[in-house]
Amino acid sequence: MSRRPPQRAVAGRTVLLAGWLFADLLLLLLVIALGSLPREQRTGATPKPTAPSSPPPSTQPAERGLVLKPCSFTVRTGSAASVRQQFGGQLRGAGVAGRTAGFVLSFGTAPDPGPGQDAANKVNSMITNGFSRFKQAPKRGYWKGGPSGQVRIDVFFLATPDGDTSFPKRCHSSDDEGG
Structure with a gap:
């Protein structure tokens, strides 16, 4: 004869699992947001200044x-x-x-x-x-x-x-x- 857990224990586990799922999704969104930042902002490094150069007139941006x-x-x-x-x-x-x-x-x-x-x-x-x-x-x-x-x-x-x-x-x- 199998013994079923009380209804209250099942509801508690469902809430616990939902909480972990929410936390994992939040962590995933944080990783995606940080990954979409330019490299300089992710590492905290400042870009190295380069000598100013202007492209030829036909390729002006x-x-x-x-x-x-x-x-x-x-x-x-x-x-x-x-x-x-x-x-x-x-x-x-x-x-x-x-x-x-x-x-x-x-x-x-x-x-x-x-x-x-x-x-x-x-x-x-x-x-x-x-x-x-x-x-x-x-x-x-x-x-x-x-x-x-x-x-x-x-x-x-x-x-x-x-x-x-x-x-x-x-x-x-x-x-x-x-x-």
Whole structure:
């Protein structure tokens, strides 16, 4: 004949086991939290100062900030040399030839989406290969309805090295025109 423990003893063990489970989970959360800290904070060590160095202009980090309004340029489609010449002249005219692009949205004008988006992507490739300050910037090509032959390029520039994120004075934006 097996003897069953009194009901009170079983309830006591359940509470005891639940307490240990809670304590183990708390310990696990503490280990996870400490493991997610950067190494310097876990060990209490202070990072060693390094000699200041700035990356080359074409690889400036995006952490600098971004001008939230795009500078808009329009180029006629054609040869790579023609597109680069048009775009470079517009960059110089707007006073932003020395600025680094944060990201670029291009809108190829065409009656149908396929050719328009293809034109935008082709211009993006020409910009990437022709302007070092645009190489690291993500670029996206889109379609805009209308007659073929033009691509509008909206450039969101990174902030200047001193942190200025104001809109460049000589730029114009497609945002001002409503599209």
